[in-house]
């Protein structure tokens with residue numbers, strides 16, 4: 001055996017996704033989540049989250065944490081702890097094995113990794129800086145993701161927190177997702193989902209619209225309803241209220 | 250360095266084994282030391298198509314497990330010089346192939362001075378197929394001119410570009426070729442099959458060749474002769490063109506136009 005210690009305990013500030021709970025009923029929550037995930041499968045991928053119970057803390061709402069944890073887990077969200085909530089709710093969370101974040105740890109809105117160590121006691125999830133999916137506006141500085149190879153059937157590309165620019169065809173059976181705009185400088189034959197994190201102003205641009213599905217922040221059209229443009233005519237798609245507007249470029 | 254070429258498709262029954270046999274034979278006929286390897290463990294049939302089934306002693310899995318040397322397992326073709334067949338095991342399942350083992354055997358081919366190793370992939374997009382393409386330098390994606398086959402080829406191209414050794418090590422990507430097989434120009438004209446242009450439009454991969462649907466393929470495989478050796482046949486000539494293109498020659502496309510077929514031969518149903 002050597003002398004190197006088996007572990008090291010360190011305080012670190014991490015950017016975490018916070019899920020604000022407005023709805024304590026697991027069934028209602030399940031339906032809302034399903035809708036979200038159907039728009040953007042793979043949107044959550046072992047993403048650590050903290051449940052913010054603040055909206056529920058007044059009143060006597062009982063939260064079934066074990067059911068909630070397993071529901072969120074099924075959709076790729078790993079609950080690491082709770083924030084806020086009343087005494088009873090926090091005790092129930094602790095009983096379900098969740099960490100308790102104090103309101104002091106609530107932090108500023110766009111959390112910046114700080115050099116100062118934080119109190120050491122908090123559970124330390126994977127250090128994965130996640131942009132919060134919650135705020136409707138896109139963060140001010142987000143670079144676009146550039147894809148130069150064809151996106152083939154069965155492949156999925158997600159530009160988290162920014163735009164997606166694809167320079168090659170997107171095949172039927174492929175899926176491209178962006179929190180911002182989507183540009184395809186080739187035929188778009190698969191599924192394209194823009195504004196996946198809530199940006200209603202996101203747009204889809206493509207050289208030839210032959211898509212199976214296009215969606216902007218939850219408003220979608222499938223191939224059958226899609227007024228397919230003349231193949232080879234570039235179009236842009238934007239959202240107006242609850243409709244998608246498709247216009248030649 | 251041995252150049253490793255996988256013949257793959259996703260879908261089964263599209264002509265991978267027929268093509269692997271023809272192309273490896275064509276390369277050897279041009280003087281390149283070539284091996285063709287059957288990755289379809291449990292369902293081997295490359296040895297039948299190559300007409301060497303009676304001479305199988307050791308197989309690919311034996312070499313991986315160090316139960317035989319590569320030289321002992323390789324079957325030398327009696328008709329074409331420089332051509333060798335490495336058969337698959339008939340009694341083992343696909344788990345007998347490991348990435349490490351496959352890498353070791355492919356490295357051995359390079360040491361033994363082979364110019365080309367053609368890997369005949371099993372169907373599907375799972376482990377067996379992924380191992381067949383993992384080490385490839387080039388890929389020949391075989392597709393029939395129909396929607397489901399093209400879709401499977403598209404999937405396979407996605408896997409080639411993301412799960413191969415070259416992709417993982419951020420090397421120059423695998424060089425991709427499209428081989429359209431079992432092409433029937435008459436049915437394309439009737440709108441029952443996709444045309445060459447349709448398939449190219451969907452897959453956007455450089456075309457290596459178009460092999461017509463041909464009686465000669467069935468006859469040749471029953472006789473254990475790679476169809477490229479039937480140099481009078483349409484399919485044999487189309488494979489010869491494909492091998493020439495693989496080596497950088499320019500050849501015009503043949504057998505893609507229904508009108509060019511003679512009126513009488515169409516009446517005779519040939």
Ligand SMILES: Nc1ncnc2c1ncn2[C@@H]1O[C@H](COP(=O)(O)OP(=O)(O)O)[C@@H](O)[C@H]1O
Nearest residue numbers: 261262263264265266267431461462463466467
């Ligand atoms: N060009 C062709 N014309 C007619 N039959 C063909 C042709 N290519 C392949 N076949 C037939 O199709 C079947 C499947 O071919 P095979 O090469 O074994 O496909 P795979 O290896 O992809 O499963 C065989 O019966 C073969 O004889």
Ligand SMILES: [Mg+2]
Nearest residue numbers: 265266289370
């Ligand atoms: Mg086969």
